[in-house]
Amino acid sequence: MPRADIAEVFARFQKACPEPKGELFYTNPFTLLVAVVLSAQATDAGVNKATPALFAAADTPEKMAALGVDRVTDLIRTIGLFRTKAKNVVALSRKLVAEHGSQVPRTREALQELPGVGRKTANVVLNIAFGQPTIAVDTHIFRISNRTGLAPGPTVEAVEAGLERVVPAEYRLHAHHWLILHGRYVCKARKPDCPACLIRDLCRYPAKTV
Template sequence: MAAQLDYPTIHEIFRRFQAAEPEPQGELHHLNAFTLLVAVALSAQATDAGVNRATAALFPIADTPEKMLALGEEGLIAHIRTIGLYRNKAKNVIKLSRILVEHYGGQVPSSRAALQSLPGVGRKTANVVLNMWWRFPAQAVDTHIFRLGNRSGIAPGRDVVAVERAIEDHIPAEFQLHAHHWMILHGRYVCKARKPACGACLIRDLCAYEEKTL
């Protein structure tokens, strides 16, 4: 775990991220708040590309909780069978769809507590929905952000909650909305787990990682 970088260094890191990609986008395909919630729930222990392939035919016919309930658990399984843990995920999606219909008028709530009360929805999933749909500066810490935060010194922490808090505490407010997207994309495509592409990294002179690759 690298030491926490200082404020001017972090500001410059995110200034560069913003200059390179002013409006970073999540890579999970969705049509509305409900399909975003479902896509993120399905993405646990699966790749975004794999989820997108599975939902390409699903979302056009089940883009609301009501339509998902009409499709039913077995109908949903037929679409998501290629995704890991598909049976348990199908159960959760049907359960959360029923709760949305019965308690929220078929709408996805904008409260973290309400989102986390839904089956199969943890803090990370709730934060993704809050950030991408409701435009809250919520920080969804996945494996890429956890690795980058600790490796670089941007947001070191011993667990995902600690890294989330470090992001909130140390990244300037002007960058908070897009911070987790910049970090996910950088961790996924540049600061990779096994062999980071330090030679192609736009923040390599600011990063605290000592074992930089050529």
């Protein structure tokens, strides 16, 4: 997609939704980190059903570590892979207490050293909690980048690098939110709602729906 068209894509997204927000429930950088870890291979809606009780019991690394794996497991049992996620949440909480003064790190490298935290999770936390212009590529963004021609690539890493090259700087902070919401509600995997799409005239997808 030409650079001028890419700029127009994000100008339209910004006009339609000037301040996009993530849909995960959280109260501080720590609970955001936990929510994003829990959201791997799960829906935001499903995570949001479990986290209010979890965060009421533990909204700091100290409290989460004290809660322990068994109790965390009970509280997140409705989320997929809950046993592994409970272990990771408690382990990352202990690591935050021991190595980071109970504070969520502000660098991707430090975040990725925490149990259960990969590059995508780190990018989400850096973007939402700390206002860094990172782009977290999930399945929606991967699909849209390839389908529309925004930043085609064979891997998540390639798409992330492509988006970082082509998204204009003034749109970078909110880019991944706009793309995720667009993929979740309009450019859906099985049947994109092309008639309702803000960017259908710019999109390079050859099989548009009518």
